[in-house]
Amino acid sequence: MVENIILRTSYSQIPGGKLKSNFGDLLRVSVLTECIGKDFLWLTDKRSINLLKYFIDKEKIISIDDIEPDKNFNAINIYNLDNYISTPDLFNRISGNWRGYIPNKEILKPENKLIEAISPYKPHRINKSLQELIVEGLGFTWKGQDYPFPKTDITEFVDIGLNWSMPSDWKSKTWPREYWNELEEISKKDYTISWQEGLDNIDDYVHWLSSCKIIITGETLGLHLASALRKKVLAILGPMKNTEFPYNRLTRIYPAERDCMPCDSPICNQGENCLNEIKPQQIKKIIDGILST
Numbered sequence: 001m002v003e004n005i006i007l008r009t010s011y012s013q014i015p016g017g018k019l020k021s022n023f024g025d026l027l028r029v030s031v032l033t034e035c036i037g038k039d040f041l042w043l044t045d046k047r048s049i050n051l052l053k054y055f056i057d058k059e060k061i062i063s064i065d066d067i068e069p070d071k072n073f074n075a076i077n078i079y080n081l082d083n084y085i086s087t088p089d090l091f092n093r094i095s096g097n098w099r100g101y102i103p104n105k106e107i108l109k110p111e112n113k114l115i116e117a118i119s120p121y122k123p124h125r126i127n128k129s130l131q132e133l134i135v136e137g138l139g140f141t142w143k144g145q146d147y148p149f150p151k152t153d154i155t156e157f158v159d160i161g162l163n164w165s166m167p168s169d170w171k172s173k174t175w176p177r178e179y180w181n182e183l184e185e186i187s188k189k190d191y192t193i194s195w196q197e198g199l200d201n202i203d204d205y206v207h208w209l210s211s212c213k214i215i216i217t218g219e220t221l222g223l224h225l226a227s228a229l230r231k232k233v234l235a236i237l238g239p240m241k242n243t244e245f246p247y248n249r250l251t252r253i254y255p256a257e258r259d260c261m262p263c264d265s266p267i268c269n270q271g272e273n274c275l276n277e278i279k280p281q282q283i284k285k286i287i288d289g290i291l292s293t
Contacts, residue, residue, distance in 0.1 A: 004040035013084035128243035147228040152212035159191035161212030163222035170241040183280040
């Protein structure tokens with residue numbers, strides 16, 4: 001019997017019942033390993049393995065897609081951070097002390113208000129990072145638990161990585177492409193610059209992020225993954241409430257405060273995207289300050 005089981009896939013259920021790809025929150029659950037130690041198995045979906053393998057020993061990761069129908073799992077503690085039942089039959093074959101989202105007949109119930117606040121796009125008033133919500137919601141003391149140290153040996157050879165691509169359905173989080181071009185133009189005399197690589201391949205993406213000293217990004221997977229890879233990160237934010245713990249690696253820049261911010265809306269309803277207010281010259285000045293130290 002293993003001491004601990006972590007149950008977290010790469011999807012989350014959003015208000016309305018649909019499932020949404022959520023690699024960022026999958027990755028942030030890995031801070032839990034600093035709380036529970038080395039005796040654990042991580043049950044997840046197959047597509048998560050290519051990301052988790054850079055932080056979790058592969059022998060500790062099990063794809064729920066490949067588990068035999070008669071396989072049972074027994075553990076002292078089951079830390080379930082999935083807010084939906086991915087495989088009902090499998091849930092019935094896992095026994096132990098459930099924490100996090102707890103099965104109750106055919107539904108899951110959050111253990112407490114902290115766990116409830118983890119669900120994406122669900123408003124709450126708890127002023128904590130997602131990492132804090134995970135750690136404290138599962139009964140541990142928050143001590144700044146960090147991501148597991150990355151299993152990469154890529155040499156940094158680029159100063160600035162431009163993580164420019166945003167999900168096509170989230171126009172409000174998109175910094176104008178002409179601003180990215182201008183940022184490159186005003187920075188290339190002082191620094192080496194690389195545009196985002198690995199848009200369709202997680203291995204290429206991890207290797208690209210690892211090669212850069214600082215990542216400029218919006219609110220997307222690259223923000224969380226770059227931080228997990230111990231990169232300096234400059235995040236251009238506004239529409240979303242950012243819940244990444246900074247770890248002395250993350251710098252945030254926002255437009256001027258306004259009543260509608262954060263809106264958590266894919267499309268700006270105020271006529272002009274608030275991120276348009278943030279200019280390339282502002283980003284360059286912050287980059288200068290970060291790389292000079």
